[in-house]
Amino acid sequence: MMMKTIIKFTMALCVIGFLSTENARAAGKLILSNTGGETVTVSFDELTKLPSTEFYTSTPWTDGVQKFQGVDFDVLFDTYGITADTVRVSALNDYSVMVPAGVLRRDNAILVYRLNDAEMSVRDKGPFWVVFPYDSDTRFQTDTYWSYSVWQVKSIDGQN
Numbered sequence: 266m267m268m269k270t271i272i273k274f275t276m277a278l279c280v281i282g283f284l285s286t287e288n289a290r291a292a293g294k295l296i297l298s299n300t301g302g303e304t305v306t307v308s309f310d311e312l313t314k315l316p317s318t319e320f321y322t323s324t325p326w327t328d329g330v331q332k333f334q335g336v337d338f339d340v341l342f343d344t345y346g347i348t349a350d351t352v353r354v355s356a357l358n359d360y361s362v363m364v365p366a367g368v369l370r371r372d373n374a375i376l377v378y379r380l381n382d383a384e385m386s387v388r389d390k391g392p393f394w395v396v397f398p399y400d401s402d403t404r405f406q407t408d409t410y411w412s413y414s415v416w417q418v419k420s421i422d423g424q425n
Contacts, residue, residue, distance in 0.1 A: 293378075293392035296420040297341075300349045307345070309378065309392060315340055318375050322400045325411065326390070327380075333396045335377035338369035341421075349423030354395060357387065357417040363424065364395075364413045372405065373398055376418065390416035 293309030312335075319334040342348070347366070355361040368374070377394040378384065385391025394416040399405045 299423040334379040335375040351424045353422045354415045393418040
């Protein structure tokens with residue numbers, strides 16, 4: 266009897282793990298718009314086909330140094346024609362922040378889609394997260410840069 270209960274519990278955990286990855290995939294659509302009002306929806310798979318960047322850094326929201334992999338904002342903006350000076354980065358919970366596009370380009374921020382080689386569930390700040398190489402420069406360890414570090418990103422809109 267105890268063994269059947271353990272097996273059922275283990276199977277339930279496997280299903281939950283699968284569903285959270287599937288939920289990340291389902292939520293894994295990014296809406297990009299440029300200053301001309303043109304909008305494109307980019308899938309998780311499309312983003313992962315772009316050239317990727319990775320780095321190791323610690324964050325205030327994780328324990329220790331983590332490996333982050335994603336798309337450099339130069340590549341993202343150039344690929345999808347975002348030329349605005351400022352972009353609004355919005356999260357699934359409707360938090361949003363205005364970020365100078367030059368900061369994202371110049372300061373080596375990436376739109377992360379993998380944390381420690383795993384896709385991120387919504388529960389784990391996914392499917393996308395704006396991350397800077399915080400450990401590389403103390404200026405990234407400020408309230409301004411923390412506010413730019415949006416997780417659960419759903420859209421990036423170019424502003425005039």
